[in-house]
Amino acid sequence: MEKFFQSMYDLIVETSTKLPNDVRRAIAAAKLKENAGTRSALSLATITENIKMADENISPICQDTGLPTFKLKVPVGANQLYMKKEIKRAIAQATKDGKLRPNSVDSLSGDNSGDNLGDGTPVIKFEQWENDYIDVRLILKGGGCENKNIQYSLPCELDGIGKAGRDLDGIRKCIMHSVYQAQGQGCSAGFIGVGIGGDRTSGYEVAKDQLFRTVDDVNEREELRQLEDYVMKHANELGIGTMGFGGETTLLGCKVGVINRIPASFFVSVAYNCWAYRRLGIKIDSASGAINEWLYKDGETVVFPEDEVAATTETAAPREIILEAPITEEKIRDLKVGDVVRINGMIYTGRDAIHKYLSENEAPIDLNGQVIYHCGPVMLKDEDGNWHVKAAGPTTSIREEPYQGDIMKRFGIRAVIGKGGMGPKTLQALKEHGGVYLNAIGGAAQYYADCIKSVEGVDLMQFGIPEAMWHLKVEGFTAVVTMDSHGNSLHADVEQSSLEKLAQFKEPVFK
Numbered sequence: 001m002e003k004f005f006q007s008m009y010d011l012i013v014e015t016s017t018k019l020p021n022d023v024r025r026a027i028a029a030a031k032l033k034e035n036a037g038t039r040s041a042l043s044l045a046t047i048t049e050n051i052k053m054a055d056e057n058i059s060p061i062c063q064d065t066g067l068p069t070f071k072l073k074v075p076v077g078a079n080q081l082y083m084k085k086e087i088k089r090a091i092a093q094a095t096k097d098g099k100l101r102p103n104s105v106d107s108l109s110g111d112n113s114g115d116n117l118g119d120g121t122p123v124i125k126f127e128q129w130e131n132d133y134i135d136v137r138l139i140l141k142g143g144g145c146e147n148k149n150i151q152y153s154l155p156c157e158l159d160g161i162g163k164a165g166r167d168l169d170g171i172r173k174c175i176m177h178s179v180y181q182a183q184g185q186g187c188s189a190g191f192i193g194v195g196i197g198g199d200r201t202s203g204y205e206v207a208k209d210q211l212f213r214t215v216d217d218v219n220e221r222e223e224l225r226q227l228e229d230y231v232m233k234h235a236n237e238l239g240i241g242t243m244g245f246g247g248e249t250t251l252l253g254c255k256v257g258v259i260n261r262i263p264a265s266f267f268v269s270v271a272y273n274c275w276a277y278r279r280l281g282i283k284i285d286s287a288s289g290a291i292n293e294w295l296y297k298d299g300e301t302v303v304f305p306e307d308e309v310a311a312t313t314e315t316a317a318p319r320e321i322i323l324e325a326p327i328t329e330e331k332i333r334d335l336k337v338g339d340v341v342r343i344n345g346m347i348y349t350g351r352d353a354i355h356k357y358l359s360e361n362e363a364p365i366d367l368n369g370q371v372i373y374h375c376g377p378v379m380l381k382d383e384d385g386n387w388h389v390k391a392a393g394p395t396t397s398i399r400e401e402p403y404q405g406d407i408m409k410r411f412g413i414r415a416v417i418g419k420g421g422m423g424p425k426t427l428q429a430l431k432e433h434g435g436v437y438l439n440a441i442g443g444a445a446q447y448y449a450d451c452i453k454s455v456e457g458v459d460l461m462q463f464g465i466p467e468a469m470w471h472l473k474v475e476g477f478t479a480v481v482t483m484d485s486h487g488n489s490l491h492a493d494v495e496q497s498s499l500e501k502l503a504q505f506k507e508p509v510f511k
């Protein structure tokens, strides 16, 4: 097993940096469906450009490299303790090399372990089998899409789609609702794995296991095959679109599994995965530990065509406005939902820990007229002590909803960049104070890292790399105005229209 460590390291790096072929094919097909020049088409173009950049740079597709989850099938007698130790060592090495973001955080103190190791991280699950080789699968599922997982206990009453009973049609309603409730926050277009039955734990297990099926896999059970087909056809009619911008493609895959339940319980568990659907597998020689075969890499690799990305588009109808901090209130009030902005100059990262901190303390720098970026980057320090950005896409903004408005007003912040949109409290503050919300393309961590020309400083490092306040100098950093100072919110509009569309699926389909 002398090659086992290297095999694990290669699996981790490959999973973080190279999207599987079946996922690439699904994204390429979605791209063909969007009308040129729309916000969804531009987002998909940025996404495919980002996938190419991750390939070339061998760097994380998305900065949130998730909770690494390994599933191993091993011959009887294989040394699981050794494998566990080597997997952990490979995780720590990949983190050190900037292929994974340090993502393991003490739940009470907030301390980041720095190497992705800690209680419960990574997740490693073993199963024995009769074969003589080892099968290892790895999924790196990020936090934003994990937060959009949902579990239904039937019967229940659902917004828009009504009563869901304990039958196939009730399950159908739950699945349609799960796509609606995710909106763009899990970086749609997404993939869902659904688990029917079990208890609250095993139901989610089944749901997550479905994410290891290939996108084109056909369900062996006829009624579940029909259900999967139905969801694929109709979920896209909700019109949520890429990043929740509205559009033709909301869902790229739906796989459903079922296990028995006990009479009183009837759970439908849905695991939502963003477009950055990072899962790969390998078959390993159980004597040497060497890789014999890669999984999820069959079929032709999709080469995405060169095309316009948000930063360079000329066909797009929206206005393009250059922003450079400090930004005046007048300039902000001129911005409207739908405008595309390009930011040059300084932006400052701030996510969960920073927002809580700023709500209780003074800011470490003058934020008047400045831009806050909801982002937890992957950073590496060189031998001279200089920091470099390895991946830096936006994080889900709605988590900052309790703080954002007050912080903007108190410190004079004029713009926040994030993804997935924010709620009524922030919208009201944007109006009162003269602020704007800018939606960047979620998961496009290479694309945005490339816009960052230098790291000018960092504050509040005690919160760990992803949570610190990084001072970044950017050029041509592109985002879309989705909430403006006139009370308009694209997110509220898409949520409302998709809720109305959801109501169209109220009538029974599976009797």
Ligand SMILES: O=C(O)C[C@H](O)C(=O)O
Binding pocket: 063, 064, 142, 143, 144, 145, 185, 186, 375, 376, 393, 394, 395, 396, 397
């Ligand atoms: O943690 C992050 O950087 C992003 C997260 O996965 C999210 O989608 O909000």
Ligand code: SF4
Binding pocket: 062, 063, 064, 065, 141, 142, 143, 144, 145, 185, 186, 187, 274, 275, 276, 393, 394, 395, 396, 442, 443, 444
């Ligand atoms: S930022 Fe988006 S693409 Fe990245 S892990 Fe979170 S949900 Fe997925």
